[in-house]
Amino acid sequence: MNLTLGPILYFWPKQDVFNFYAEMADLPLDTVYLGETVCSKRRELKLDHWLELAKDLRACGKRVVLSTLALLEAESELKMLRRICNNGELLVEANDMAAVQLLSEQGLPFVTGPSINIYNLRVLKQLYNSGMRRWVMPVELGAETLQQLLQQADEARLAELETEVFAYGCLPLAYAARCFTARYRNVPKDNCEFCCIEYPDGIPVRSQEGAELFTLNGIQTLSGEHYNLEHELPRMQQIGVDLVRLSPQREGMAEVVKRFDQRLRGEAPDSIALVNSQQCNGYWYGKPGMDWLESSS
Amino acid sequence: MxxxxxxxxxxxxxxxxxxxxxxxxxxxxxxxxxxxxxxxxxxxxxxxxxxxxxxxxxxxxxxxxxxxxxxxxxxxxxxxxxxxxxxxxxxxxxxxxxxxxxxxxxxxxxxxxxxxxxxxxxxxxxxxxxxxxxxxxxxxxxxxxxxxxxxxxxxxxxxxxxxxxxxxxxxxxxxxxxxxxxxxxxxxxxxxxxxxxxxxxxxxCIMVEGRCYLSSYLTDESPNTCGACSPAKAVRWQETEQGLESRLNEVLIDRYGADEKAGYPTLCKGRFDVEGNLYHALEEPxxxxxxxxxxxxxxxxxxxxxxxxxxxxxxxxxxxxxxxxxxxxxxxxxxxxxxxxxxxxxxxxxxxxxxxxxxxxxxxxxx
Structure with a gap:
């Protein structure tokens, strides 16, 4: 199994993004996903900047995939999607069926992100026949479903298919028309002043009793707790997972990567806290996502 | 047909x-x-x-x-x-x-x-x-x-x-x-x-349908997996000194004053705390x-x-x-x-x- 770095889900200033990837370039990551997946108004980096980053990361031996928007509503968003799908060089991660349509029409291989609903073998086969060569399991699915699916995929001889599991970070749980960050700031979405840039790890939403429930990130709602499957890597290996996705956070990401790398190599990880937040792993065990269960592997 | x-x-x-x-x-x-x-x-x-x-x-x-x-x-x-x-x-x-x-x-x-x-x-x-x-x-x-x-x-x-x-x-x-x-x-x-x-x-529904997992995050059921959002089996009502409370899998979704009308605790319509502000952070009922x-x-x-x-x-x-x-x-x-x-x-x-x-x-x- 190898580690991947998911796309940055938050809105960071351009220089911070460049600095972040400069740090990531030397870490044991197989694949780095680049691009904006949440809001088309976030334009600190233009496509050319992402391509420049891709070039640097590839020079450091990383595989690079361009990620695309999850919720496409406007023609301008489809235009950008077409540009990304026509980049002519890099693999693309489809986060909406529009991308699947454009990529499959061109006969290009592609990756599907966690917001493409793949819950059974028929869908895996359907998308495999459309050109999907790697898929990220939807976050609400767990080990048991994955095990059954991958056994079936094996029998169906989907030989070139790679499986990736979202294993660390706040979970992307929902997308909306409404911008919750703008709502929090009491400004209209169309005049949002790009305020997401002030919240590099989103805005925490707590219950009236102080429980960490969700994280607001523009039109996206993430989990309040950090999903962490670091103890589940042996089971993933056994099931046949190929890639383990770590989702970027503003501080301490290098430590997260190192810790997962140590776990993968069977070493005891350094005793460093990954993040100052509660952790959860319920989905992996078929329980409410926010639950934390002691590892059985 | x-x-x-x-x-x-x-x-x-x-x-x-x-x-x-x-x-x-x-x-x-x-x-x-x-x-x-x-x-x-x-x-x-x-x-x-x-x-x-x-x-x-x-x-x-x-x-x-x-x-x-x-x-x-x-x-x-x-x-x-x-x-x-x-x-x-x-x-x-x-x-x-x-x-x-x-x-x-x-x-x-x-x-x-x-x-x-x-x-x-x-x-x-x-x-x-x-x-x-x-x-x-x-x-x-x-x-x-x-x-x-x-x-x-x-x-x-x-x-x-x-x-x-x-x-x-x-x-x-x-x-x-x-x-x-x-x-x-x-x-x-x-x-x-x-x-x-x-x-x-x-x-x-305020979230784009088919890609909302909020319900299975708090309970173990979602619209995608079971056709259920904020399922009734996970709902609990409780009268307390601070008011009537609605809970979903024990998570407090809302608390109602005596003069307020209580609604079903659909989780995206709860009143939550965002940086010290208490409001319907996602959507009103x-x-x-x-x-x-x-x-x-x-x-x-x-x-x-x-x-x-x-x-x-x-x-x-x-x-x-x-x-x-x-x-x-x-x-x-x-x-x-x-x-x-x-x-x-x-x-x-x-x-x-x-x-x-x-x-x-x-x-x-x-x-």
Whole structure:
């Protein structure tokens, strides 16, 4: 199994993004996903900047995939999607069926992100026949479903298919028309002043009793707790997972990567806290996502 | 697809006295846009189906018992015999019947979903409403004459996504998620390869349907996996010194003062704490009501409007269907001067969550 770095889900200033990837370039990551997946108004980096980053990361031996928007509503968003799908060089991660349509029409291989609903073998086969060569399991699915699916995929001889599991970070749980960050700031979405840039790890939403429930990130709602499957890597290996996705956070990401790398190599990880937040792993065990269960592997 | 006999059409005409409505049902897409939109109403039970049919629905939609449909509620939905009875009742009165099998089966459940599709086909429904590509693929392959509608749970918000579903599965119609502005709906309609149906009235999902896992994050059930959002089994009400509390799997969703009206703890409509501010961080308890948009929806070529609410009572379905029938007919008679009657809107508001309504994402400022 190898580690991947998911796309940055938050809105960071351009220089911070460049600095972040400069740090990531030397870490044991197989694949780095680049691009904006949440809001088309976030334009600190233009496509050319992402391509420049891709070039640097590839020079450091990383595989690079361009990620695309999850919720496409406007023609301008489809235009950008077409540009990304026509980049002519890099693999693309489809986060909406529009991308699947454009990529499959061109006969290009592609990756599907966690917001493409793949819950059974028929869908895996359907998308495999459309050109999907790697898929990220939807976050609400767990080990048991994955095990059954991958056994079936094996029998169906989907030989070139790679499986990736979202294993660390706040979970992307929902997308909306409404911008919750703008709502929090009491400004209209169309005049949002790009305020997401002030919240590099989103805005925490707590219950009236102080429980960490969700994280607001523009039109996206993430989990309040950090999903962490670091103890589940042996089971993933056994099931046949190929890639383990770590989702970027503003501080301490290098430590997260190192810790997962140590776990993968069977070493005891350094005793460093990954993040100052509660952790959860319920989905992996078929329980409410926010639950934390002691590892059985 | 079942075509209606002339006799049935005549019966239906007699029954409703709506020539425009009938010609719309018979009309193709071209006339549909400038004629009349199909009124698609919820049937969570046989009495609700009857209420919808008797009050002017153009089509009713229902699901089978269990997790195969997106409104799994205890005591609701149809077994095979009830479905056959409902289909007969509707069809005798010229009303089409659509069957929703619109959740996402996992390997262990696949056989159940497959049986549901076979049952819908054998019952002769007018169309299957599905979201999962596996279900769509199976239906297209096994029952090629069964018309397919892409469910709102299919989460297609743009015409390129619709192109995929049309080319791969031959879908005839798609239900659009409740996240698009009117201008965006118009743009999709202009380029869509299939008929479009939009939500007209009822509960308001604020997240794009089919890609919201908030419910399974707090409980173990979601619309995708089980057809349940904020499931009743996880709800607990408690009177406390600070007020009436609603909880979902023990998470406090809201707390009500003595003068406040309590609502069902749908998790996206809770009052939460964001950096010290207590408010409805995602959405207020409110319902969607698009009566005022009827002329625009007609003009941009929407073929059908959907009333949400298979979990609602037959009385609710009857009243909402009747008002919408009246409104659609008024708009068909005189589209240029259509104005929703105040009585319609006040009746609909009374029926709504939080007794308030909004046109939601259709109006950009709401977003």
């Amino acid at each position: 079942h075509t209606r006999s002339g006799n049935v059409v005549a019966q239906a005409f007699h029954y409703f006295g709506h020539l425009t409505f009938l010609s719309a049902a018979a009309a193709g897409r071209r006339e549909g846009s400038e004629c009349c939109m199909e009124l698609v109403c919820p049937a969570g039970s046989f009495p609700a189906l009857k209420a919808a049919v008797d009050n002017g629905a153009g089509a009713v939609y229902f699901g089978f018992r269990g997790a195969t449909n997106a409104r799994q509620f205890i005591g609701l939905n149809f077994d095979e015999a009830k479905a056959a009875k409902g289909i007969r009742y509707a069809r005798d009165r010229g009303v089409r019947v659509l069957c929703a099998i619109n959740t996402y089966p996992q390997p262990q459940g696949w056989a159940q979903w497959q049986r549901a599709v076979d049952m819908a086909a054998d019952l002769g429904v007018d169309a299957l409403i599905a979201a999962d590509m596996g279900v769509l693929g199976y239906a297209a392959e096994r029952h090629p004459s069964l018309a397919l509608h892409l469910s709102v749970q299919g989460s297609a918000t743009n015409y390129e996504a619709l192109n995929y579903y049309q080319r791969q599965f031959g879908i005839k119609r798609a239900v659009l998620p409740r996240v698009l502005s009117l201008a965006q709906v118009e743009h999709v309609a202009k380029h869509s390869p299939v008929e479009l149906e939009v939500f007209a009235f009822g509960s308001l 409110t319902s969607l009501n698009t009566l005022e948009l009827i002329p625009q929806l007609r003009r941009i070529g929407i073929q059908a409007v959907k009333i949400e609410g298979r979990q609602r009572s037959p009385a609710y379905v009857a009243q909402v269907t009747r008002i919408w029938r009246e409104a659609l007919d008024a708009a068909a008679r005189d589209p240029d001067n259509f104005q929703p009657q105040p009585a319609w809107n006040s009746s609909l508001s009374e029926l709504s969550e939080g007794t308030t309504t909004t046109i939601g994402a259709y109006h950009r400022s709401w977003q």
